[in-house]
Amino acid sequence: xxxxxxxxxxxxxxxxxxxxxxxxxxxxxxxxxxxxxxxxxxxxxxxxxxxxxxxxxxxxxxxxxxxxxxxxxxxxxxxxxxxxxxxxxxxxxxxxxxxxxxxxxxxxxxxxxxxxxxxxxxxxxxxxxxxxxxxxxxxxxxxxxxxxxxxxxxxxxxxxxxxxxxxxxxxxxxxxxxxxxxxxxxxxxxxxxxxxxxxxxxxxxxxxxxxxxxxxxxxxxxxxxxxxxxxxxxxxxxxxxxxxxxxxxxxxxxxxxxxxxxxxxxxxxxxxxx
Amino acid sequence: xxxxxxxxxxxxxxxxxxxxxxxxxxxxxxxxxxxxxxxxxxxxxxxxxxxxxxxxxxxxxxxxxxxxxxxxxxxxxxxxxxxxxxxxxxxxxxxxxxxxxxxxxxxxxxxxxxxxxxxxxxxxxxxxxxxxxxxxxxxxxxxxxxxxxxxxxxxxxxxxxxxxxxxxxxxxxxxxxxxxxxxxxxxxxxxxxxxxxxxxxxxxxxxxxxxxxxxxxxxxxxxxxxxxxxxxxxxxxxxxxxxxxxxxxxxxxxxxxxxxxxxxxxxxxxxxxxxxxxxxxxxxxxxxxxxxxxxxxxxxxxxxxxxxxxxxxxxxxxxxxxxxxxxxxxxxxxxxxxx
Numbered sequence: 001x002x003x004x005x006x007x008x009x010x011x012x013x014x015x016x017x018x019x020x021x022x023x024x025x026x027x028x029x030x031x032x033x034x035x036x037x038x039x040x041x042x043x044x045x046x047x048x049x050x051x052x053x054x055x056x057x058x059x060x061x062x063x064x065x066x067x068x069x070x071x072x073x074x075x076x077x078x079x080x081x082x083x084x085x086x087x088x089x090x091x092x093x094x095x096x097x098x099x100x101x102x103x104x105x106x107x108x109x110x111x112x113x114x115x116x117x118x119x120x121x122x123x124x125x126x127x128x129x130x131x132x133x134x135x136x137x138x139x140x141x142x143x144x145x146x147x148x149x150x151x152x153x154x155x156x157x158x159x160x161x162x163x164x165x166x167x168x169x170x171x172x173x174x175x176x177x178x179x180x181x182x183x184x185x186x187x188x189x190x191x192x193x194x195x196x197x198x199x200x201x202x203x204x205x206x207x208x209x210x211x212x213x214x215x216x217x218x219x220x221x222x223x224x225x226x227x228x229x230x231x232x233x234x235x236x237x238x239x240x241x242x243x244x245x246x247x248x249x250x251x252x253x254x255x256x257x258x259x260x261x262x263x264x265x266x267x268x269x270x271x272x273x274x
Numbered sequence: 275x276x277x278x279x280x281x282x283x284x285x286x287x288x289x290x291x292x293x294x295x296x297x298x299x300x301x302x303x304x305x306x307x308x309x310x311x312x313x314x315x316x317x318x319x320x321x322x323x324x325x326x327x328x329x330x331x332x333x334x335x336x337x338x339x340x341x342x343x344x345x346x347x348x349x350x351x352x353x354x355x356x357x358x359x360x361x362x363x364x365x366x367x368x369x370x371x372x373x374x375x376x377x378x379x380x381x382x383x384x385x386x387x388x389x390x391x392x393x394x395x396x397x398x399x400x401x402x403x404x405x406x407x408x409x410x411x412x413x414x415x416x417x418x419x420x421x422x423x424x425x426x427x428x429x430x431x432x433x434x435x436x437x438x439x440x441x442x443x444x445x446x447x448x449x450x451x452x453x454x455x456x457x458x459x460x461x462x463x464x465x466x467x468x469x470x471x472x473x474x475x476x477x478x479x480x481x482x483x484x485x486x487x488x489x490x491x492x493x494x495x496x497x498x499x500x501x502x503x504x505x506x507x508x509x510x511x512x513x514x515x516x517x518x519x520x521x522x523x524x525x526x527x528x529x530x531x532x533x534x535x536x537x538x539x540x541x542x543x544x545x546x547x548x549x550x551x552x553x554x555x556x557x558x559x560x561x562x563x564x565x566x567x568x569x570x571x572x573x574x575x576x577x578x579x580x581x582x583x584x585x586x587x588x589x590x591x592x593x594x595x596x597x598x599x600x601x602x603x604x605x606x607x608x609x610x611x612x613x
Contacts, residue, residue, distance in 0.1 A: 006338050
């Protein structure tokens with residue numbers, strides 16, 4: 001019987017400083033064959049272990065086409081993230097997963113236009129969808145619109161990618177407060193709905209703070225998006241990632257195995273889930 | 275099977291290297307203790323105050339060890355344990371663990387070394403307030419040997435080759451073989467209770483009332499035979515960058531339980547947390563395992579220092595979540611709904 005609690009060993013291949021408190025890590029499983037077989041759906045996560053510190057969930061955010069490594073983007077905020085930020089290229093970590101249920105398959109998403117809404121570090125979770133659909137290897141024709149709201153220009157992540165993502169549609173960015181270094185949109189992420197037309201027959205993929213869900217869902221509903229086409233990635237405390245420890249319980253579901261991605265159709269029935 | 279054969283059965287189990295445990299009355303409470311003399315074994319009707327949970331799901335389990343970033347699976351010899359005199363209602367809890375932990379390597383290793391001897395006396399009350407356990411047959415429950423005590427004799431049933439071997443050693447020539455392929459699922463009562471609990475919101479009056487009563491001691495979770503939430507903890511060991519990861523019993527009544535990075539706590543009130551406990555047992559368990567996480571033993575009620583009564587809580591939920599009072603409430607099952 002497989003031991004689902006035992007992490008596989010992995011190595012940090014490259015580390016990028018994406019913003020003052022955010023780093024992106026290229027990781028590869030030490031077993032080359034296992035790395036080759038590491039396949040994930042955007043929205044799925046890994047449990048990353050740093051021995052002596054602990055384990056925490058991180059969404060896999062790289063382009064699923066890439067087989068040599070995968071990426072996670074991590075804001076320094078707690079115990080495991082701080083320890084991870086102090087590691088160097090070549091250091092070992094433990095990896096369980098990929099785990100959980102992610103966004104619908106690319107074949108399914110490709111049938112419709114896609115709106116990605118990333119609030120703050122929520123952009124991390126939807127990044128791999130943008131990366132996948134803007135990859136040269138794909139020839140889908142559906143439109144990709146990205147709404148991204150950050151605290152300040154300095155907090156913006158993945159700035160090198162906006163042009164590439166934009167080729168498949170549009171990238172609209174807003175920041176919370178006026179900033180001398182910023183000439184673009186200022187205000188809540190919902191203000192971006194005034195700046196462009198999104199196709200209400202498409203999919204909306206959301207990740208951000210709970211308060212964002214409330215207002216963005218309301219906006220999407222007004223536009224006529226279907227409840228089962230609004231896809232929301234939830235955050236909860238997670239220990240096991242296996243639907244056992246109960247930390248991430250939400251109504252009759254576990255965020256760790258039934259999610260992290262849920263449809264609004266599912267979540268609207270569970271008070272307190274959003 | 276006669277009394278002398280029962281002694282032979284227990285002795286045979288002991289000789290095979292099993293540490294035998296059985297329920298005994300101690301100062302008004304029933305405790306599960308090592309049985310040092312097979313002759314002292316006797317059926318105890320009252321359920322053990324603490325369930326058999328700790329034998330199956332250890333309060334603290336080392337998952338793996340590490341040294342300088344290298345992780346090694348923790349291999350240990352799990353003790354051979356025989357639990358003798360387990361009543362049917364507590365066998366149901368074992369059936370529940372077998373289902374919940376079917377993919378858990380640690381549970382499976384521990385479980386492999388536990389021998390279960392069930393014992394029930396004909397005509398005795400089940401000990402459960404849930405009516406679904408009356409519908410359980412011996413096929414639905416896991417055991418190695420089961421002793422069905424009638425007026426004159428004890429009938430012996432076996433499920434495993436090991437159980438059969440011990441029964442034969444005790445002089446039982448033809449123990450009846452019972453096939454068990456897992457617990458009975460989707461009982462209508464479970465479905466009804468899930469639906470009732472799902473319909474209540476944490477903001478309903480009953481949960482507010484319970485939130486005001488509960489002192490979050492976590493005793494109900496510890497004493498509950500079917501509560502199994504846990505925390506994963508990092509423990510340092512002597513040595514350079516050496517340590518181990520452990521899983522330990524947790525309780526969803528503690529506010530850290532739902533804490534995420536940034537200090538946000540999703541269950542930030544007592545009312546939300548007690549509601550969360552009930553959704554675990556009556557909503558998430560049936561959604562994922564097709565069984566509610568409750569055997570109706572009332573150990574939670576007996577261990578609660580502020581007298582929160584599970585039967586009254588369920589009665590409130592079935593009644594739509596209107597209010598809860600631990601002094602005047604009707605108990606589940608409601609008399610009006612009994613046929």
